[in-house]
Amino acid sequence: MLTIWGRLNSHNVKKVAWFAEEAGLAYVRHDVGGAFGMDSAYLAKNPNALIPTIEDGEVTLWESNAILRYLAARHAPARFWPADPAARAMADRWMDWQADYAEAQRDAFLNLIRRPEGERDAEAIKRSAAACAEKMAVLDAHLATSQWLSGDSFGIGDVPMGVYAHTWFTLPIERPDLPNVADWYAGLQARKGYASQVMIPLT
The missing domain is CATH 1.20.1050.10 (Glutathione S-transferase Yfyf (Class Pi); Chain A, domain 2)
Incomplete structure (x- = not known):
């Protein structure tokens, strides 16, 4: 299952969560950043201390637009790539x-x-x-x-x-x-x- 790390009141997290809905992907989202903070486990995934980050199988990826391109190409190429x-x-x-x-x-x-x-x-x-x-x-x-x-x-x-x-x-x-x-x-x-x-x- 796709995991999205990031609070939903972030513009960049909204992009990824919305696209996951559009692509019909099963996912779970965890609040990170802002009032929710970032622990060492998250910073090991994203050393930039920014959101969002995703985990998709063995793939860990940050930068929201790169995430969108990856999800489109991997999971919904017929519709979005x-x-x-x-x-x-x-x-x-x-x-x-x-x-x-x-x-x-x-x-x-x-x-x-x-x-x-x-x-x-x-x-x-x-x-x-x-x-x-x-x-x-x-x-x-x-x-x-x-x-x-x-x-x-x-x-x-x-x-x-x-x-x-x-x-x-x-x-x-x-x-x-x-x-x-x-x-x-x-x-x-x-x-x-x-x-x-x-x-x-x-x-």
Whole structure:
């Protein structure tokens, strides 16, 4: 059975837990990180002291997007790992692009969710919201030509940004009207695994 190590209020853990649901994988998840801490046994698995980490048989792996690619290729290639390198790369690019988006969203998330109101930096939140809007406009332009980030159907390329999109729509920040992103998000919300693993309170 697949084991996922990491607390579910982490964006990166949400990715892996959601994808495990999408791929129909039997798994168990253990809370690690944040308030749950990390013991020496966990650090032996992941010396970076980050989450998530998975164990799948003899494979131990960290880095969330690498985990997604591994799980897709090993357990669900027909659905999530196209044989055509070009088709795979079209989805894969959005997985890497998500890292830039995450940096844009960081200050808004940390200030509004992780810090007490009296300690928040209003200017940092404003800058972060503007940076998120700029990135989301790029996403919206792409989604004007494609229903999903992975192409004609939902795929692995939708997972990383799908997690961050929920945060963007949930944070109390100013958001431009981006109809294609909104339609894509509505499609994600209809997915059972997304509702159970991603659409949880931000903490």
